[in-house]
Amino acid sequence: MEGIKEAIAFITDLAVKAEKPETIEINGRTYCTKSLKRYDEADKAEPIRATTLTSLVDYIKESREELRDRMIIQVVSATKVLLYSGLLPERDRETLFEVNALLPRFEYGREYDQESFLVSMQACFAPSDEREDVAKVASNIVSTQEATFSDDGISQQVVMKTGVTKKENAIIPNPVRLIPYRTFLEVEQPESEFVFRITEGRGGVPFFKLVAADGGRWEAVAVDNVKSYLVEALADIPNREQITIIA
Structure with a gap:
């Protein structure tokens, strides 16, 4: 029994030593074996979270007492x-x-059925002539099924044709220039080129997809639009020079 107690005490001592931070000198620099946190410093405030640029502008204008001598606004991306x-x-x-x-969500490169695609065109893209052209083409695509039957009294033959066709003659535009909602709604949405594709699913059902074709250039435009909005919205606040806006 005495041996068991000694073993437990030895293991406990090892655990305590393992928890205790130690400093090590390597090439003239001091390192610590544990990550330390200062308990004497005031905890930092949790950031206020919002979804509009207007809310940020209102906070800066109405809560000056919470701001420090120097502040930085960083446009991290088109959406942050x-x-x-x-x-x-x-x-x-x-x-x-x-x-x-x-923002409304649209998945580029994903195939949508006809109803979902037409709804997304209205909900996820700003009005434009080319948006209406794409919607018109998509709404006029139908699934067809044609059957021919013959019977000569000895054998029977059925030939069936299925596929996707247009209700009326219409040129499918490609590429198309559309204006998706991809950045804060307070700023101008960048226009981009997309490849518009129509494919045939099971049973001849039509599917539609848009593939981004601008190499991501839209985001640089969107970030610049957000920065310009903030510069203009904050131009008349007191001590404007205290705030730096970067993108």
Whole structure:
């Protein structure tokens, strides 16, 4: 029994030593075996989260007492903007506000059935002549099935043809220039080129898809549009020079 107690005490001592942080000198630099956190520093505030650029502008204008001497607005992407404090004494920054755009979702390259595609065209793309052209073509595509039957009294023969056809003559546009909702709704949405494809599914059912064809250039335009909006919206606030806007 005494031996078991000693073994348990030995193992416990090892566990305590393993938990205790130690410093190691390597090539003149000091390293710690544990990740340490200062308990004497005030906890940073959780960022306020919103979905519109207007909410960020309102926060900056109405909550000046919460801002620091230096602030940075970073347009991270076409759908995300962050408001940071300047460097704190610990050479760290505090995120005060985070904006993530709330947008309708359309999957480029995915095949949609006719109804889903037509609904998405209305919900996910800004009005334009080419949007109406694409919707017109998609709404006039039908699934056809033609059968020919013959009987000579000895044998019977049935020939069936299925496929996708247009109700009326119409040129399928390609590429098409459309304006998807892909960035904050307060700014102008970038126009892009897309390849419009119609395919035939099981039973001749038509499917539709749009494939992005601009190499992602739209996002650079969108980011610049967001930055321009913020620069203009904050132009008249007191001490404007305290806030740096980067993209």
